[in-house]
Structures are given as C-alpha cells and as structure tokens.
Amino acid sequence: MMDDLLQEMIDPAPPQRDRPRRRRMWTTVGIVGLAVVGATSLTTSALFSDTDSTSAEISTGTVDLAVGPVDFALPDEGMEPGDTVYTPVVVRNDGSLQLRYAIEYRATPATSAAPSPTLAAPDGQPVAAASASLATIVRLSVYRAPSCDAAGVAGAELLGRVTGTDAAPLEGDFTAIVGSPATGPQAGDRPLPAATDETLCVEVHLPLEAGNQFQGTGLALALRMQAEQVANNGAAAPAS
Structure with a gap:
C-alpha cells in the first residue's frame, strides 16, 4: 500500500482535462504524416514526356x-x-x-x-x-x-x-x-x-x-x- 502511494507521488496521473489535448495532438501528427506520404507519391510518380512544335508560312496566289x-x-x-x-x-x-x-x-x-x-x-x-x-x-x-x-x-x-x-x-x-x-x-x-x-x-x-x-x-x-x-x-x- 505504501509503495503505491510513493509511486503516485513520484509520477502522478495526468489530469483528465489533458486527455483530449493529447488526442488532438496525435490526430494532427497523423494528418501531417498522411500529407507527407501524399506529397511523396506525387513527386515520385512522374512519367517520361516530351514537347515539340513546327511552323510554316502560307501565301495566296494572284488574279492579275x-x-x-x-x-x-x-x-x-x-x-x-x-x-x-x-x-x-x-x-x-x-x-x-x-x-x-x-x-x-x-x-x-x-x-x-x-x-x-x-x-x-x-x-x-x-x-x-x-x-x-x-x-x-x-x-x-x-x-x-x-x-x-x-x-x-x-x-x-x-x-x-x-x-x-x-x-x-x-x-x-x-x-x-x-x-x-x-x-x-x-x-x-x-x-x-x-x-x-x-x-x-x-x-x-x-x-x-x-x-x-x-x-x-x-x-x-x-x-x-x-x-x-x-x-x-x-x-x-x-x-x-
């Protein structure tokens, strides 16, 4: 019994009001982690591509x-x-x-x-x-x-x-x-x-x-x- 009291004095239990804050913190960490995973997926899934162009002039004939x-x-x-x-x-x-x-x-x-x-x-x-x-x-x-x-x-x-x-x-x-x-x-x-x-x-x-x-x-x-x-x-x- 005395040992339990000493443990509570050394490492008291957190107040009940801190539990929601901790849950929010872990949720935020999870969202940031997902965002990082998504950004990594976008930057690593590029395909080979190329662009080219051409041009030419046209001219009209004459009736003279x-x-x-x-x-x-x-x-x-x-x-x-x-x-x-x-x-x-x-x-x-x-x-x-x-x-x-x-x-x-x-x-x-x-x-x-x-x-x-x-x-x-x-x-x-x-x-x-x-x-x-x-x-x-x-x-x-x-x-x-x-x-x-x-x-x-x-x-x-x-x-x-x-x-x-x-x-x-x-x-x-x-x-x-x-x-x-x-x-x-x-x-x-x-x-x-x-x-x-x-x-x-x-x-x-x-x-x-x-x-x-x-x-x-x-x-x-x-x-x-x-x-x-x-x-x-x-x-x-x-x-x-």
Missing part, C-alpha cells in the same frame, strides 16, 4: 489581268458606210492563278474630227445634216482570229457581237459582249492559265445603210475585262 491598248486604225478621212475597222487586243494573265474573264463594252458619243456638212435639200436650199448617234447603227464584234484583219476573221471563232439600233443603242452602262462578269462559270467566259496571254480581234462595222444623218459624228468605244479565279469557283463553264 492586263489588257493592251485599243487603237482602231481608222481611215484618215474617217469611216464611210460599208467600212470595217479592226484592232487587236492582247489579254494577259500576269498572276499566278488560272483565271477566266468576261468582256464588257460601253459606247458614248464623241466629237468627230470632221464638221457636219451642209446638204442641199430637194428644193435647192441648203440644210444642215441631221445628226444621229453612231451607237444606233454600228456593229461591234470580238473574234479569236489568227490575224486581226478581214482575212483573219473570215471563218474565225466569233466570241461576241452586238449591233446598235434606234430601240437599243449601244450607249449606256458597261454591257457584256463576251461571257458574263457574274461570279462563277458563265457561258462564253474566257479561261486563261497563269503567265499566258491571248490576242483577240475587235471589229467595228458601219453598215452601208448609214444615211446622211451620220455624217460628221463620232463614237467612243470602251472595253472592260472582268476576271476571277477558276479553282474552287464553280464547275467548268458551259459551252457557249
């Missing part, structure tokens, strides 16, 4: 249509009924892509180098000639011909033609004569590979039935070519 000048070889004295004049037009594809193109025309009145004459009326009195627009009578044609003259266009491929009339003169906005400027393949469109050209022949004809009202008149003709890419732009153009 060039047209030579139009210079009608008119007679020094001017055209007269029944005359036909020709001029070659070179169309080039200066781009890197195949293209197709259409041709439009526009006619506007111009001042003639020759003044309007004074005519004699049936009663013998002088009367000024009535002026009319050449846009109501001239004929405009475009050929693919071996040479741009009467012999060259005889039997050559006619690409387009239009004749002015009183009801439908050639004057006005640009109007298609070969193909169509609408997007996509159209009948009559002219295909032209990259870095190539073709020479067309433009013909203007003044019919024999042109009367005195066309004396001393002029007409300015303009041609416009509209080009677009061929690839990824519709199927092949239908036959004209």
Whole structure:
C-alpha cells in the first residue's frame, strides 16, 4: 500500500482535462504524416514526356489581268458606210492563278474630227445634216482570229457581237459582249492559265445603210475585262 502511494507521488496521473489535448495532438501528427506520404507519391510518380512544335508560312496566289491598248486604225478621212475597222487586243494573265474573264463594252458619243456638212435639200436650199448617234447603227464584234484583219476573221471563232439600233443603242452602262462578269462559270467566259496571254480581234462595222444623218459624228468605244479565279469557283463553264 505504501509503495503505491510513493509511486503516485513520484509520477502522478495526468489530469483528465489533458486527455483530449493529447488526442488532438496525435490526430494532427497523423494528418501531417498522411500529407507527407501524399506529397511523396506525387513527386515520385512522374512519367517520361516530351514537347515539340513546327511552323510554316502560307501565301495566296494572284488574279492579275492586263489588257493592251485599243487603237482602231481608222481611215484618215474617217469611216464611210460599208467600212470595217479592226484592232487587236492582247489579254494577259500576269498572276499566278488560272483565271477566266468576261468582256464588257460601253459606247458614248464623241466629237468627230470632221464638221457636219451642209446638204442641199430637194428644193435647192441648203440644210444642215441631221445628226444621229453612231451607237444606233454600228456593229461591234470580238473574234479569236489568227490575224486581226478581214482575212483573219473570215471563218474565225466569233466570241461576241452586238449591233446598235434606234430601240437599243449601244450607249449606256458597261454591257457584256463576251461571257458574263457574274461570279462563277458563265457561258462564253474566257479561261486563261497563269503567265499566258491571248490576242483577240475587235471589229467595228458601219453598215452601208448609214444615211446622211451620220455624217460628221463620232463614237467612243470602251472595253472592260472582268476576271476571277477558276479553282474552287464553280464547275467548268458551259459551252457557249
């Protein structure tokens, strides 16, 4: 009995209030230990890996249509009924892509180098000639011909033609004569590979039935070519 009392005096039992604190301490130690184990697992479970990259540049092609000048070889004295004049037009594809193109025309009145004459009326009195627009009578044609003259266009491929009339003169906005400027393949469109050209022949004809009202008149003709890419732009153009 005395020995038990002496033991309690040397090593007394801890108060009851310290037991929860000790339990918390051991719980904390356990959590920290688990965290250390988890971190160790993350750092020791890496896999072999690698990273690589590459790059390249892309560039676009060009649609670049060039047209030579139009210079009608008119007679020094001017055209007269029944005359036909020709001029070659070179169309080039200066781009890197195949293209197709259409041709439009526009006619506007111009001042003639020759003044309007004074005519004699049936009663013998002088009367000024009535002026009319050449846009109501001239004929405009475009050929693919071996040479741009009467012999060259005889039997050559006619690409387009239009004749002015009183009801439908050639004057006005640009109007298609070969193909169509609408997007996509159209009948009559002219295909032209990259870095190539073709020479067309433009013909203007003044019919024999042109009367005195066309004396001393002029007409300015303009041609416009509209080009677009061929690839990824519709199927092949239908036959004209």
